[in-house]
Amino acid sequence: MTEHPVQLVVEDDLKRNRLTVFFRLILAIPHxxxxxxxxxxxxxxAIANWIVTLIAGRPAGSLHRFLxxxxxxxxxxxxxxxxxxxxxxxxxxxxxxxxxxVRLPPPEAQSRWKTLLRIVLALPAVVLASALGSAxxxxxxxxGRSRTYSYNTSSLGTAVAVLGWxxxxxxxxxxxxxxxxxxxxxxxxxxxxxxxxxxxDRYPNADPTAMLADVEPPxxxxxxxxxxxxxxxxxxxxxxxxxxxxxxHLVWLALWSIAAIIxxxxxxxxxxxxxxxxxxxHRFLxxxxxxALHVAAFLYLAANPFPGFAGEAGSYPLDLELxxxxxxxxxxxxxxxxxxxPAAVVNSALxxxxxxxxxxxxxxxxxxxxxxxxxRNLSAxxxxxxxxxxxxxxxxxxxxPHASPLEGTAPAQLTFDETA
Amino acid sequence: MTPRLAARGVLLVALAAVWALSAYLLWQTKxxxxxxxxxxxxxxYFTAAQLRATASFSRVNDLxxxxxxxxxxxxxxxxARWGIRWARESAAGPIGTGMLLGMLGFALVWAVELPFGxxxxxxxxxxxxxxxxxxSYLFGGWFSLGGQFVFLCFALAIVMGFARKLGERxxxxxxxxFVGLVLLFAFISPYLTPTHRLHNAALRAVATRxxxxxxxxxxxxxxxTVRDVTSLPNAEAMGIGPSRRVVLWDTLVDGRxxxxxxxxxxxxxxxxxxxNHIWKAVGWYALFAFPGAFLIARATRRRGxxxxxxxxxLALLVFVVLGLxxxxxxxxxxxxxxxxxxxxxxxxxxxxxxxxxxxxRFVPATLDEPSPSTIDYLLLENHPTIMQRIAMxxxxxxxxxx
Numbered sequence: 095m096t097e098h099p100v101q102l103v104v105e106d107d108l109k110r111n112r113l114t115v116f117f118r119l120i121l122a123i124p125h126x127x128x129x130x131x132x133x134x135x136x137x138x139x140a141i142a143n144w145i146v147t148l149i150a151g152r153p154a155g156s157l158h159r160f161l162x163x164x165x166x167x168x169x170x171x172x173x174x175x176x177x178x179x180x181x182x183x184x185x186x187x188x189x190x191x192x193x194x195x196v197r198l199p200p201p202e203a204q205s206r207w208k209t210l211l212r213i214v215l216a217l218p219a220v221v222l223a224s225a226l227g228s229a230x231x232x233x234x235x236x237x238g239r240s241r242t243y244s245y246n247t248s249s250l251g252t253a254v255a256v257l258g259w260x261x262x263x264x265x266x267x268x269x270x271x272x273x274x275x276x277x278x279x280x281x282x283x284x285x286x287x288x289x290x291x292x293x294x295d296r297y298p299n300a301d302p303t304a305m306l307a308d309v310e311p312p313x314x315x316x317x318x319x320x321x322x323x324x325x326x327x328x329x330x331x332x333x334x335x336x337x338x339x340x341x342x343h344l345v346w347l348a349l350w351s352i353a354a355i356i357x358x359x360x361x362x363x364x365x366x367x368x369x370x371x372x373x374x375x376h377r378f379l380x381x382x383x384x385x386a387l388h389v390a391a392f393l394y395l396a397a398n399p400f401p402g403f404a405g406e407a408g409s410y411p412l413d414l415e416l417x418x419x420x421x422x423x424x425x426x427x428x429x430x431x432x433x434x435x436p437a438a439v440v441n442s443a444l445x446x447x448x449x450x451x452x453x454x455x456x457x458x459x460x461x462x463x464x465x466x467x468x469x470r471n472l473s474a475x476x477x478x479x480x481x482x483x484x485x486x487x488x489x490x491x492x493x494x495p496h497a498s499p500l501e502g503t504a505p506a507q508l509t510f511d512e513t514a
Numbered sequence: 515m516t517p518r519l520a521a522r523g524v525l526l527v528a529l530a531a532v533w534a535l536s537a538y539l540l541w542q543t544k545x546x547x548x549x550x551x552x553x554x555x556x557x558x559y560f561t562a563a564q565l566r567a568t569a570s571f572s573r574v575n576d577l578x579x580x581x582x583x584x585x586x587x588x589x590x591x592x593x594a595r596w597g598i599r600w601a602r603e604s605a606a607g608p609i610g611t612g613m614l615l616g617m618l619g620f621a622l623v624w625a626v627e628l629p630f631g632x633x634x635x636x637x638x639x640x641x642x643x644x645x646x647x648x649x650s651y652l653f654g655g656w657f658s659l660g661g662q663f664v665f666l667c668f669a670l671a672i673v674m675g676f677a678r679k680l681g682e683r684x685x686x687x688x689x690x691x692f693v694g695l696v697l698l699f700a701f702i703s704p705y706l707t708p709t710h711r712l713h714n715a716a717l718r719a720v721a722t723r724x725x726x727x728x729x730x731x732x733x734x735x736x737x738x739t740v741r742d743v744t745s746l747p748n749a750e751a752m753g754i755g756p757s758r759r760v761v762l763w764d765t766l767v768d769g770r771x772x773x774x775x776x777x778x779x780x781x782x783x784x785x786x787x788x789x790n791h792i793w794k795a796v797g798w799y800a801l802f803a804f805p806g807a808f809l810i811a812r813a814t815r816r817r818g819x820x821x822x823x824x825x826x827x828l829a830l831l832v833f834v835v836l837g838l839x840x841x842x843x844x845x846x847x848x849x850x851x852x853x854x855x856x857x858x859x860x861x862x863x864x865x866x867x868x869x870x871x872x873x874x875r876f877v878p879a880t881l882d883e884p885s886p887s888t889i890d891y892l893l894l895e896n897h898p899t900i901m902q903r904i905a906m907x908x909x910x911x912x913x914x915x916x
Contacts, residue, residue, distance in 0.1 A: 222881045239846060306834075331621075332600075332603050335618070335621045337660075338617070338659055338663050339618075339621075339663065341663050341664050342617075342663060342664055342668075345664055345715060397603035398603065398612075398783050399603050399604050399606075400605065400611070401605055402610045403606065403610055404607075409605055409606075464669035
């Protein structure tokens with residue numbers, strides 16, 4: 095597949111100024127007012143551009159430039175608001191002046207049918223954008239003041255902003271995982287807005303790995319996905335009855351969860367005193383976490399086959415690598431339930447995106463018999479993060495969940511030249 | 515004849531004798547064997563218009579029944595032949611794959627039955643017997659299918675689990691397990707039915723008197739709200755031991771039926787409890803569960819037995835066919851129990867006139883044929899026909915006079 099014409103460029107160094115972070119929302123007020131006024135103008139410009147594109151088959155150059163600046167400006171603004179970038183953005187959406195940048199295509203010929211039906215076609219992407227952070231709503235809300243810039247409070251962008259605010263204040267740096275997650279939201283929203291405003295007729299790509307292809311991946315987390323990522327085939331019958339077919343698994347998972355919670359409490363005491371989880375408990379909870387991933391992957395259509403009931407390693411195309419039992423920091427163990435709260439917030443935000451992705455995958459898979467690659471990767475990201483949160487809560491690892499949409503890579507092995 | 519074969523033959527005869535003896539004991543009834551039901555002419559009790567309406571209603575109902583049954587069997591036959599191909603969509607082991615195949619079989623049956631279900635609903639709505647919307651019906655059906663999936667998986671887990679442990683003899687262990695589950699369900703089902711206590715104090719007083727006369731101890735009389743979905747009147751006795759209760763549908767206590775008629779209904783339901791009909795129903799279930807499970811075990815041998823997922827599509831077909839074949843017998847047993855409950859009600863209330871009035875009122879309220887055809891009688895009637903029930907009231911009156 096060719097590269098998406100709307101590209102995200104991330105040149106942020108993660109450093110944050112504590113003072114501007116503390117007052118971030120207040121500092122953004124002039125931008126919010128300006129963005130609101132700009133949105134009103136964009137509303138009329140977008141209608142004019144739609145008519146021109148419909149007649150001429152390509153957008154007018156001047157309108158395209160104006161709308162491109164608007165999309166870029168909103169990307170800068172959201173990046174600033176969500177603490178994905180540090181510097182105060184400019185007011186005109188200038189290209190190349192901000193660490194979180196959006197590259198937009200020049201005016202090009204567009205399909206008239208796609209242009210005519212653009213608003214309808216864009217709806218699924220707008221809904222997904224809303225779950226990730228509501229740049230799509232910003233445009234739609236231009237006609238109604240109460241809706242303009244009203245965030246979806248459970249969105250990934252909002253979660254990144256709130257957690258990033260505390261982290262940046264404390265450390266003077268934005269955690270890379272949160273920054274990457276926020277950047278992905280900014281990028282996807284820019285693609286949606288560019289599509290709605292007819293800057294391109296390429297549909298937004300929800301694939302986080304493609305969006306952040308140029309960003310350095312994080313280190314490999316001990317809890318990570320393995321298996322056949324390219325298994326996109328979906329049986330239509332199994333897709334149609336997916337929710338009902340998952341019911342026995344959900345019942346079994348609920349029963350297993352009760353046992354897992356009891357075992358986790360016992361394991362907490364063992365780990366706190368011995369410094370290492372009990373072998374039997376670790377094995378039992380590993381199976382539980384893996385089984386929960388299998389069930390969720392099936393339920394949310396991130397994988398095709400009906401999973402087994404035992405959470406066996408290697409039994410499912412979307413599987414989980416879990417660490418062996420290892421020594422854990424007692425402080426982290428003691429306060430695990432409190433420490434996990436930020437990760438649970440991100441997990442909750444990702445769950446909204448996961449549900450939206452599953453609903454759209456359901457329709458697409460019913461028609462095409464296969465899952466869209468972008469939505470599959472978004473689902474895999476959400477499921478991986480959820481598994482990392484579970485593994486952290488259930489004391490399988492004391493490595494904190496990594497919010498980056500990118501799968502980590504193992505550090506390169508150091509080799510010694512014997513002849514040196 | 516080898517000694518082994520002879521021993522098998524003796525064992526088989528002994529088991530058949532135990533089965534026959536158990537059936538004989540369960541068949542015992544308080545209805546006198548000498549009771550002769552008079553032949554009554556439906557035209558004496560019902561107007562020509564009522565008889566025409568019930569006949570017309572029944573004709574379409576019959577078509578729907580046969581359509582549903584044939585579509586179900588055809589779908590399961592096709593599934594038994596080709597359903598195994600869905601096994602490749604499973605990453606689970608044999609039992610999990612068996613569950614998937616079982617659920618898909620049910621889903622297929624649901625899909626082919628759906629048009630008949632919608633037709634049935636349309637027919638009932640046309641006669642003002644149902645007020646369920648089509649959308650509610652479709653969504654309700656969808657969710658109830660989910661419930662069926664869960665129970666089916668549970669059942670398959672039991673059967674396949676035993677089959678993988680015990681091989682072909684799984685049925686010996688599985689049948690008692692299912693009997694236990696039926697017993698458990700009989701106990702808990704009253705707690706799963708949303709009801710409220712009967713508000714009518716006069717009727718409650720009647721129920722208290724009937725409880726004493728039928729020696730059943732205290733049994734709560736509850737009301738279930740169903741008027742949002744149906745106008746059909748109905749009542750049932752539920753539960754065993756401490757969970758026993760009589761549940762009246764609110765369509766029965768909406769003023770259409772007089773107090774003497776409702777007294778008959780309550781006495782009938784208490785009669786079920788007095789004669790331990792729920793226990794007996796579990797007993798009958800046990801008598802059918804063993805041979806039924808044995809036949810399924812035999813039928814699926816060529817597919818590797820019930821321990822293999824490949825056997826599940828065929829097992830579903832065999833299960834449904836066996837159920838259909840057993841239906842006349844099952845209905846006969848049910849009618850036998852219902853007749854006894856009617857007799858208990860007459861014996862307790864001494865009011866054959868109210869019983870006759872009640873049964874006459876059922877015809878316009880339910881559009882049940884007073885005297886259905888033999889095939890309907892065998893396959894669809896799990897209660898005595900209206901004319902049989904009226905005849906029993908008349909017979910009781912005659913016997914009381916003597």
